[in-house]
Amino acid sequence: MTDLAASLANYQALTELHDVHTVEIAVPDTQGHLRGKRVPVARFFETTHKAGVNVADAIFVFDMANDLPDNEFINMDTGYLDCRLVPQVATGRVFTHRPGYGIVFADAVDPEGQPHPLAPRSVLAAQIDRCRAAGLDPVVATELEFYLCTPDWQPVQSHIQYSSLTDAVAIEEVLLAMRTALLGAGIEVESSNAEYGPGQLEINTGPADAMTSADNTVLFKSIVKQVAVQHGLRATFMPKPFTDQSGSGMHVHTSLNVDNKNAFADSAGEPNELMAKWIAGLLEHAAALTFLGAPTINGPKRIRPYTFAPTHIHWGLDNRTVLARCITEKGSSANRVEFRSAGADANPHLLIAGILAAGADGIERNLSLPPMSTGDTYGNPGDAAALPSDLAGAIAGYAGSSLALLLGDKFSRSYLSIAQAELALADDNSADPDDVNDWERARYIEHC
Numbered sequence: 001m002t003d004l005a006a007s008l009a010n011y012q013a014l015t016e017l018h019d020v021h022t023v024e025i026a027v028p029d030t031q032g033h034l035r036g037k038r039v040p041v042a043r044f045f046e047t048t049h050k051a052g053v054n055v056a057d058a059i060f061v062f063d064m065a066n067d068l069p070d071n072e073f074i075n076m077d078t079g080y081l082d083c084r085l086v087p088q089v090a091t092g093r094v095f096t097h098r099p100g101y102g103i104v105f106a107d108a109v110d111p112e113g114q115p116h117p118l119a120p121r122s123v124l125a126a127q128i129d130r131c132r133a134a135g136l137d138p139v140v141a142t143e144l145e146f147y148l149c150t151p152d153w154q155p156v157q158s159h160i161q162y163s164s165l166t167d168a169v170a171i172e173e174v175l176l177a178m179r180t181a182l183l184g185a186g187i188e189v190e191s192s193n194a195e196y197g198p199g200q201l202e203i204n205t206g207p208a209d210a211m212t213s214a215d216n217t218v219l220f221k222s223i224v225k226q227v228a229v230q231h232g233l234r235a236t237f238m239p240k241p242f243t244d245q246s247g248s249g250m251h252v253h254t255s256l257n258v259d260n261k262n263a264f265a266d267s268a269g270e271p272n273e274l275m276a277k278w279i280a281g282l283l284e285h286a287a288a289l290t291f292l293g294a295p296t297i298n299g300p301k302r303i304r305p306y307t308f309a310p311t312h313i314h315w316g317l318d319n320r321t322v323l324a325r326c327i328t329e330k331g332s333s334a335n336r337v338e339f340r341s342a343g344a345d346a347n348p349h350l351l352i353a354g355i356l357a358a359g360a361d362g363i364e365r366n367l368s369l370p371p372m373s374t375g376d377t378y379g380n381p382g383d384a385a386a387l388p389s390d391l392a393g394a395i396a397g398y399a400g401s402s403l404a405l406l407l408g409d410k411f412s413r414s415y416l417s418i419a420q421a422e423l424a425l426a427d428d429n430s431a432d433p434d435d436v437n438d439w440e441r442a443r444y445i446e447h448c
């Protein structure tokens with residue numbers, strides 16, 4: 001049996017076991033949302049698994065509010081063409097929080113049958129291929145924070161109880177349902193805890209290969225939102241929903257496997273040579289990566305001193321004030337670097353693609369690591385460069401950068417044009433860099 005036939009047989013058995021009636025063919029769009037079509041299960045296994053489904057390519061140029069800013073590749077003149085979603089059956093899961101439904105991730109192909117250049121999965125696949133061509137297999141985990149809110153978007157709590165096991169038993173009921181739903185969908189849950197904001201929570205999930213991790217991240221957000229609604233509540237991944245409270249981040253942990261073993265394992269405190277070059281690449285491209293981690297006017301507002309979001313380009317060991325935090329214990333297969341600048345609304349496929357491109361570049365160019373930073377890097381940034389702290393700065397960090405070229409000229413031009421439209425709109429409505437106003441909340445809180 002071929003791998004594909006085996007995947008299909010396995011998935012069919014799983015759907016039968018769980019009485020699945022409907023399969024969702026899902027593709028992550030440019031804003032990190034799941035889009036696609038629902039297909040009756042019999043039809044999926046008869047034809048759709050091979051033939052795929054069509055969807056308008058507009059999904060790759062929507063802004064966060066589902067509007068269609070001007071785009072040079074996809075517009076009224078091109079007629080908003082269909083692109084084909086080709087199911088990747090090995091990604092198939094079933095849902096336990098919505099019994100009867102399953103999901104399969106799809107690759108988007110253009111009318112010539114080529115990977116769609118604007119599809120986030122295509123952008124990430126190219127960077128995974130690049131790493132693998134060098135014998136490096138990236139292992140990735142994302143770490144997401146979010147606020148649990150009432151239906152009118154007020155936090156469910158008015159006080160902060162970081163990591164309390166005593167507080168908020170009522171919230172635990174919802175959190176248990178979230179953890180159970182994530183596990184049901186094949187996402188390895190490690191733990192959950194209350195974060196440092198009223199009603200702010202975090203659920204940690206295990207590492208996986210880069211594409212699975214990115215797929216899991218969009219699925220995570222979708223499931224957390226759905227379970228919140230099932231409990232009469234709402235969840236938001238807006239990076240800075242409330243001016244005076246903590247932002248919500250998407251930390252990204254990466255390591256590299258060589259011959260199925262963590263190649264950072266012999267780092268002890270100091271990163272080993274390969275890890276040092278990987279981190280040097282992340283630092284080299286940090287300004288451009290800020291854009292991938294903060295693509296609207298709201299995300300950069302999270303990047304402020306003493307918020308635990310990094311403001312400067314530092315690396316360190318276990319230090320939550322730096323951009324690149326290393327977890328390095330001699331001989332540990334869990335050694336990795338945590339990249340801490342992205343907001344929870346970042347598109348995980350694009351952000352991870354950027355991180356892989358940056359790290360691989362550090363290795364290819366033998367970049368060397370600046371001295372390690374210790375202590376309070378907010379109070380003592382030394383001569384480290386500051387990260388962009390508004391959208392205009394983030395755009396400037398990406399536009400014309402070598403990272404933009406590495407991720408693809410068409411993709412980068414399109415993604416920048418969406419952000420430029422966002423910036424123009426925001427300038428008219430929410431110009432204060434340190435305030436999150438009602439216009440901004442109305443635009444992002446539900447959609448992020």
Ligand code: GLU
Binds near residue numbers: 247302308
């Ligand atoms: N909430 C912080 C952020 O926006 C991160 C806190 C933490 O270290 O977990 O990045």
Ligand code: MG
Binds near residue numbers: 195
């Ligand atoms: Mg956290």
